[in-house]
Amino acid sequence: MNQVRTFRLAIAVVVGVVSATSTAGAQSATKKPAAAAADGQKVFTTTCVVCHQLDGAGKEGLYPPLAGSEWVQGDENKLIRIIVGGLSGPVEVAGETFNSAMPGWGPVLEDKDIAAVATYIRSSWGNKAGPITESKVKSIRAAMSSRKTPWTITELSAVKDT
Numbered sequence: 001m002n003q004v005r006t007f008r009l010a011i012a013v014v015v016g017v018v019s020a021t022s023t024a025g026a027q028s029a030t031k032k033p034a035a036a037a038a039d040g041q042k043v044f045t046t047t048c049v050v051c052h053q054l055d056g057a058g059k060e061g062l063y064p065p066l067a068g069s070e071w072v073q074g075d076e077n078k079l080i081r082i083i084v085g086g087l088s089g090p091v092e093v094a095g096e097t098f099n100s101a102m103p104g105w106g107p108v109l110e111d112k113d114i115a116a117v118a119t120y121i122r123s124s125w126g127n128k129a130g131p132i133t134e135s136k137v138k139s140i141r142a143a144m145s146s147r148k149t150p151w152t153i154t155e156l157s158a159v160k161d162t
C-alpha cells in the first residue's frame with residue numbers, strides 16, 4: 001500500500017516538473033516581441049531617466065516631460081533630430097515653457113538604440129504614437145550630418161521633409 005502511494009507521488013512530481021518546464025518554454029517563445037520593446041526601455045533607463053524620470057514626467061522647470069509631449073508623439077523626423085542632435089532654447093511641452101539645453105545623443109547611441117528608445121517613449125506612460133525604424137534614424141542622421149550644435153525649435157520648424 002505504502003509503495004503504491006510513493007509510486008503515485010513520484011509520478012505526480014514528474015508530471016508536475018514536465019508540465020512546468022513546457023509552460024516555461026511556451027512563455028519564453030511568446031515573449032520574443034516584448035524583448036524588442038525592452039531594449040528601448042534599457043536605453044531609456046541608462047541614458048534618459050536621470051533627467052526625464054522613470055515615469056516620463058520630467059522635473060518641473062528643469063526637464064520637460066516626455067509623457068504627454070507633442071514632440072514625442074508628433075512628427076517622427078523632428079523627434080529623431082532632437083534625440084540625435086539635441087535641443088536648446090525655449091520649447092513648449094504640454095503647455096509649459098522650458099528654456100534649457102539637452103546635448104545630442106547621436107555620438108553615444110547607435111541608430112538601432114535611437115529607434116528603440118524613440119519607439120519606447122512614443123508608446124509609454126499613456127503615449128500613443130507609432131514605432132520608429134532604424135532605417136528612418138539612419139536617413140535623418142545622414143541628412144543632418146553637417147550639424148554640430150543642438151537644434152532650436154525655430155530651426156526645427158524650418159526643416160522641410162516628410
Ligand code: HEC
Pocket residue numbers: 043044047048049050051052062063064065066069070071072079082083087088089090091093098099100101102105117118121
Ligand atoms: C542631462 C539631462 C537630459 C538627459 C539625460 C536627456 N534629456 Fe531630453 N531634454 C533635456 C532638456 C533640458 C530638454 C529641453 C531642452 C530645451 O529647453 O531646449 C530636453 C528635451 C527633450 C525632448 C523634447 C521636449 C520633450 O520633452 O518632448 C525630447 C523628445 C527628449 N528630450 C528626449 C530625450 C531622450 C530620448 C533622452 C535619452 C536618450 C534624453 N532626452 C536625455 C534634458 C535631458
